[in-house]
Amino acid sequence: MTDKIPVTVITGYLGAGKTTLLNRILTEQHGRRYAVIVNEFGEIGIDNDLVVGADEEVFEMNNGCICCTVRGDLIRIIEGLMRRRGKFDAIIVETTGLADPAPVAQTFFVDADVKDAASLDAVVTVADAKWLSDRLKDAPEAKTQIAFADVVILNKTDLVSPEALEEVEARIRGINPYATLHRAVKANVPLDAVLARNAFDLDRILEIEPSFLTVEEHDHDHHHGHAHHERDHDCGPGCDNPEHHRHDHAHDHHDHDHGHECGPDCGHDHHPHDHDGHGHLKAIHDAEMQSISLRHPGEVDPERFVPWLNELVQKEGPDILRCKGIVAFKNEPRRFVFQGVHMILDGDLQREWKDGEERESRLVFIGRKLKEDLIRNGFETVVS
Numbered sequence: 080m081t082d083k084i085p086v087t088v089i090t091g092y093l094g095a096g097k098t099t100l101l102n103r104i105l106t107e108q109h110g111r112r113y114a115v116i117v118n119e120f121g122e123i124g125i126d127n128d129l130v131v132g133a134d135e136e137v138f139e140m141n142n143g144c145i146c147c148t149v150r151g152d153l154i155r156i157i158e159g160l161m162r163r164r165g166k167f168d169a170i171i172v173e174t175t176g177l178a179d180p181a182p183v184a185q186t187f188f189v190d191a192d193v194k195d196a197a198s199l200d201a202v203v204t205v206a207d208a209k210w211l212s213d214r215l216k217d218a219p220e221a222k223t224q225i226a227f228a229d230v231v232i233l234n235k236t237d238l239v240s241p242e243a244l245e246e247v248e249a250r251i252r253g254i255n256p257y258a259t260l261h262r263a264v265k266a267n268v269p270l271d272a273v274l275a276r277n278a279f280d281l282d283r284i285l286e287i288e289p290s291f292l293t294v295e296e297h298d299h300d301h302h303h304g305h306a307h308h309e310r311d312h313d314c315g316p317g318c319d320n321p322e323h324h325r326h327d328h329a330h331d332h333h334d335h336d337h338g339h340e341c342g343p344d345c346g347h348d349h350h351p352h353d354h355d356g357h358g359h360l361k362a363i364h365d366a367e368m369q370s371i372s373l374r375h376p377g378e379v380d381p382e383r384f385v386p387w388l389n390e391l392v393q394k395e396g397p398d399i400l401r402c403k404g405i406v407a408f409k410n411e412p413r414r415f416v417f418q419g420v421h422m423i424l425d426g427d428l429q430r431e432w433k434d435g436e437e438r439e440s441r442l443v444f445i446g447r448k449l450k451e452d453l454i455r456n457g458f459e460t461v462v463s
């Protein structure tokens with residue numbers, strides 16, 4: 080993974096502050112050179128003109144919906160960039176506000192040339208503190224973008240009251256308890272909160288944020304399971320499987336989060352005023368999006384685990400937005416680390432387990448209407 084160019088994908092709903100964040104990145108003195116890929120919804124390259132920074136190269140993808148064209152376009156642009164290696168240190172992709180981040184993220188797992196040259200560093204989602212709660216009700220893209228995030232920048236905090244801010248934060252947590260969340264005004268986050276995160280390197284995340292993969296509300300018990308070794312469903316760049324290009328909107332237009340607008344009198348756990356004892360609001364559970372974490376203390380048989388995982392993501396992939404895991408394989412000194420987007424999985428053996436480190440397996444699935452029993456029971460069976 081070492082000499083691959085890190086790629087940061089910036090997503091977020093229309094007007095949330097993506098360009099503001101990008102400009103901040105490009106104008107700050109960080110000594111790094113970025114190649115920027117901007118996707119726009121529409122014909123005219125306005126964003127390009129708004130992006131400042133003389134040294135950066137900006138490539139536009141004006142082919143309309145990123146969901147449909149992203150693979151080809153992105154692959155072509157990245158391949159072009161690779162011919163100029165050495166001229167930049169990292170790549171930033173700013174997606175349109177209406178984009179499903181899945182095809183963008185998948186590009187870095189699927190195309191062999193891209194995969195060899197670049198690695199997805201993190202998906203950063205910019206959220207508008209004032210409007211996100213409303214968009215979560217009527218815009219499935221907004222929810223998907225939150226679910227996808229490794230890092231959430233909760234921007235425009237100057238426009239809301241502290242209470243409203245707590246509430247929107249709790250909503251974000253309800254959708255994606257795993258992302259790192261930063262509050263911001265004009266996207267004023269420290270750049271190392273956004274860049275060079277290596278967010279997909281779970282080892283690193285766990286070192287920085289030991290609680291990652293630990294979700295109180297969902298971590299019902301320590302499920303046994305082995306996670307493991309797998310080499311993905313690499314469909315290849317020519318894959319035409321419509322499921323792999325699925326527009327999640329298709330099934331979501333009527334999702335309006337019924338059932339979770341409990342109001343101030345609600346006594347449920349997801350109530351905004353429900354603190355966890357540490358001054359933090361608990362997650363407000365989302366009716367539609369959920370996350371499941373699985374844990375198995377001990378080793379896992381890759382011969383059983385890998386086929387299970389492959390089959391699971393193949394069948395349930397349309398509903399699984401993201402999955403990640405670290406697995407202890409039997410007779411394997413190294414940790415197996417995987418991540419996936421819908422039905423595309425990628426994984427490899429990374430560093431060795433350290434002396435004294437507990438060999439355990441941890442998996443996380445984030446998605447829409449996940450079949451929790453099926454996933455938990457399947458994992459139990461595989462690791463038993």
Ligand SMILES: Nc1nc2c(ncn2[C@@H]2O[C@H](COP(=O)(O)OP(=O)(O)OP(=O)(O)O)[C@@H](O)[C@H]2O)c(=O)[nH]1
Pocket residue numbers: 091092093094095096097098099100126175176205234235236237238263264265266
């Ligand atoms: N009050 C306030 N306004 C902000 C903040 N951050 C950005 N804005 C403004 O919000 C508007 C949209 O910001 P952009 O950075 O263009 O948002 P975007 O996500 O790139 O927008 P699209 O490209 O349309 O999706 C601009 O007018 C910004 O100046 C903030 O923290 N507070």
